[in-house]
Amino acid sequence: MRFLLIFPRFKYPSGDPPLGVAYVAAVLREAGHEVEIFDATFARRPLQALEQQLKRSRYDLIGVSVMTSMLDAVAEVVRICRQYSDAPIVAGGPHATVEPEGTLKIDGVDAVAVGEGESVTADLAAAGGSFADVPGIWYRQDGQIVQNAPAAPISDLDTVPFPARDLLDMQQYMALWYQLDAVKYGLRGTSVIGSRGCPYNCAYCQPTLRMIFGRQLRRRSPENIVAELEQLKREYNPDGVMWLDDTFLLDNGWMERLCGLLIEADLGIVWGCNVRADVADKDTLALMQRAGLRIVHMGIESASQRILDEVYQKGITIEQVRGAVADAHSLGLKVRGYFMLGAPTETEEELRQTVRLANELPLDDVTFSITTPLPHTHLYEQTQHLIARDFTEFDYYKTPVYETGATVSSRKLDWIKKSAYLQFYLGRKRLWRTVQSVLGVSGIKKMLLKVQRF
Numbered sequence: 001m002r003f004l005l006i007f008p009r010f011k012y013p014s015g016d017p018p019l020g021v022a023y024v025a026a027v028l029r030e031a032g033h034e035v036e037i038f039d040a041t042f043a044r045r046p047l048q049a050l051e052q053q054l055k056r057s058r059y060d061l062i063g064v065s066v067m068t069s070m071l072d073a074v075a076e077v078v079r080i081c082r083q084y085s086d087a088p089i090v091a092g093g094p095h096a097t098v099e100p101e102g103t104l105k106i107d108g109v110d111a112v113a114v115g116e117g118e119s120v121t122a123d124l125a126a127a128g129g130s131f132a133d134v135p136g137i138w139y140r141q142d143g144q145i146v147q148n149a150p151a152a153p154i155s156d157l158d159t160v161p162f163p164a165r166d167l168l169d170m171q172q173y174m175a176l177w178y179q180l181d182a183v184k185y186g187l188r189g190t191s192v193i194g195s196r197g198c199p200y201n202c203a204y205c206q207p208t209l210r211m212i213f214g215r216q217l218r219r220r221s222p223e224n225i226v227a228e229l230e231q232l233k234r235e236y237n238p239d240g241v242m243w244l245d246d247t248f249l250l251d252n253g254w255m256e257r258l259c260g261l262l263i264e265a266d267l268g269i270v271w272g273c274n275v276r277a278d279v280a281d282k283d284t285l286a287l288m289q290r291a292g293l294r295i296v297h298m299g300i301e302s303a304s305q306r307i308l309d310e311v312y313q314k315g316i317t318i319e320q321v322r323g324a325v326a327d328a329h330s331l332g333l334k335v336r337g338y339f340m341l342g343a344p345t346e347t348e349e350e351l352r353q354t355v356r357l358a359n360e361l362p363l364d365d366v367t368f369s370i371t372t373p374l375p376h377t378h379l380y381e382q383t384q385h386l387i388a389r390d391f392t393e394f395d396y397y398k399t400p401v402y403e404t405g406a407t408v409s410s411r412k413l414d415w416i417k418k419s420a421y422l423q424f425y426l427g428r429k430r431l432w433r434t435v436q437s438v439l440g441v442s443g444i445k446k447m448l449l450k451v452q453r454f
Contacts, residue, residue, distance in 0.1 A: 001060040001125055002034040004087075006050070008064065008073040009041045012397065015177025016191050017170065019244070020093065020117060021065050022163030027118040030161050033125055037167040040073070047080055054084035061129050063113070063121065065093040066103060068374055071392045075106055082108040088129060090137075092117045095391075098208045098376045100138045102391075104145060111139035115151040115212065116196075118160055123151070153214035157196065158224040162231060165190075170236055179242035180272055182334040182364040183294040185436060187270070189240035192228065194258075195219040198246040200276070203313040203378040204340070204371070209246065211376070217247065222258035226265050233267050240270040240294070248273040252284060259291035270294045272334075277316045277324040285331055295334040295364070298324065302340065303357035304350040311343045313378065322361065329362040336365035341420070342413045343371045344383045344406045351408065355420040359427060368420050370413065372396035 005025055007018040018039065025035045038053055040046035062081050066074050074091070081089055092113035096103045100112040111131050113120040120136035131139040136151030154160060173190060180187045197217040198209050232238055249255060272295035273288075280296065300321050301312055308314045328335050339354055358366050372394055373380035373387065380387075388403035400410045407413065425434045 001129060002036075002058070003028055003061050003063060003125070004036050004038060004053075004057075004059040005063045006038045006065065006077055006081075007040060008046070008070050008077045009039070010046055010070070010073040013041045013176065015173050015175070015179070015189075016242075016244075017163075017165065017168050017173045018065065019163050019191060019193055022165055022168060023160060024063065024092075024117045024121050025164040025167055026161040027122050028125055029164060031122060031125060035164070035167065037164070039168055040077075042169060042172050046073075047076055050077060050080050051084055054081065059085060059087045061124070062087045062089045063117075064089060064091050064109075066091045066096040067093055068095045068391055068394050069396070071095065071106075071394075078106055078108040088131075090121075090124070092120070094208070094212055095375065097212050098374075099391075100147075101145060102375075104138060104140060111137050114138060116154055119154055120151050153196075153216070153218065155218075157218055157220045162228050165236070174236065174238065180240045180270065180295060182336060183240070183270065183272075187239040189238045189242065190232065190236065191244050192225070192232075192241045193244050194225050194248065195245045199250070200247065200315060201313060201378075202315070203311065203382070204374065205246070206378060208374060208377050217250070219251070219254055222254065222261050225258060226261045229262075229267055229269060230265065233269065238269060240272070243271065243273040245274060247276065249275045249279055249284065249288075255284060256287065259287050262291040272297060272336075274299070275324070277320040280324040280327065282327040282331065285328060285333065289331055289333060293333065295336060296328050297336045297338065300337045300339055300357070300361075302343070302346075302350070303353040304346070307343050307346055307350060311345065311379070312340075318357070325361050325363065334364040335362070336367065337361065337363045338367050338369070339420075340369055340371045341417050342400050342402065342407050344386050344402055346371075346407045348408050348412065348416075351413075351416050355416065355423065358420065358424055363424075364430075364433075366421075366424050368417050369396045370398065370400050370417065371407075372399075372401055 005021050007021045021037055025037055028035045038050055043049045064074055064077055078089055088110045089108055090111045090113055091103050091109045096112045097114045100114050103112045113136055115136045123134045127134050131137050135149050137148045139146050174188045177189050180189055197213040199217050270292045274297045277298055301314055302308055305318055325335050337358060341351055373383055386402050386406040389401040393399055400413050
């Protein structure tokens with residue numbers, strides 16, 4: 001069979017390639033199918049480009065990646081596919097998994113792949129594109145929704161081939177990648193995933209992560225991970241990588257084995273990862289540093305313990321945050337802090353406390369996003385009556401979704417977010433680093449991408 005996989009990112013281009021789509025492509029190719037990826041990230045006129053591709057080539061099945069923030073783009077892409085191709089259209093990805101019935105309502109979508117795309121798509125291809133009895137597939141038949149049995153999570157992640165990065169414009173992605181810019185400006189790199197799932201219960205992620213990846217945290221073997229890094233080094237020669245795992249630091253035994261192999265391989269690759277403040281102990285961070293760790297990304301979210309406990313259900317304390325950031329800083333590691341602004345019931349004073357905390361901590365980078373209750377998370381279910389926007393309007397970079405009165409006004413929230421960025425990056429401690437970051441063509445391009453989210 002011949003497949004076309006579409007990643008419809010029309011706005012906010014970044015240096016992070018769509019690894020989920022690339023994994024699906026790799027599985028299909030390993031099974032002997034022809035696969036192409038249409039990645040709209042860098043297309044100047046994506047719909048016209050897709051139209052031309054569909055006119056040039058015939059496909060047996062079209063897969064479209066669906067994220068909540070891309071719903072408008074998905075509808076446009078499906079419209080073009082239906083106009084220029086008679087191939088069945090299957091929607092997959094995070095939003096399709098947590099909102100399959102709603103996704104099937106998108107005009108032109110024939111079926112939805114629920115769960116991990118690799119196994120569902122492989123089974124669908126083995127069935128010759130027939131939807132009947134394929135685990136994880138929802139589809140319409142005679143005006144009714146047919147819900148097949150759920151697909152089981154992949155038990156051994158080492159059996160999944162490495163992402164088909166060769167089907168993506170990796171040179172463009174690596175040129176715009178900025179995950180390690182706080183370590184050294186101009187480092188070329190890309191993203192890697194070592195595990196799937198998360199055992200924590202944060203209100204803004206769960207239970208949707210479990211719906212996508214299952215209840216168990218699954219890890220690739222350290223040997224398998226190092227083999228992928230060796231392939232990356234041969235084919236793309238990155239200076240660094242960023243682990244996208246939600247919870248990279250939990251199993252100390254696994255981490256020690258991985259670090260030992262990385263030190264032994266001596267690939268010349270530095271890296272960063274996400275860590276929780278309550279598990280980032282100094283000794284483990286020091287070991288990770290010897291294996292190449294240079295930056296940690298930490299979800300701090302808010303300076304209000306009330307918001308952390310009652311709204312986000314984060315399970316950490318402000319004191320743990322201060323301790324973890326201090327430990328990382330004392331080792332010479334860079335730290336990026338992630339914050340969310342505009343939680344329901346959050347007061348203006350609590351918002352300003354968060355901005356002050358971001359400036360007080362020895363952070364090197366920050367991200368301030370708008371609190372957005374993604375579909376069927378605990379936060380969404382608990383605050384659904386306060387949401388004033390449709391899913392198609394969800395944009396955690398710019399658009400508040402809660403009704404007036406649930407938190408501060410949209411105008412004030414936008415001002416607080418923008419002033420938070422200005423205070424952080426133009427303050428005395430960081431002004432010179434900010435100036436350095438925009439020197440040169442590459443720095444200017446990256447800054448322009450970030451400004452789009454401002």
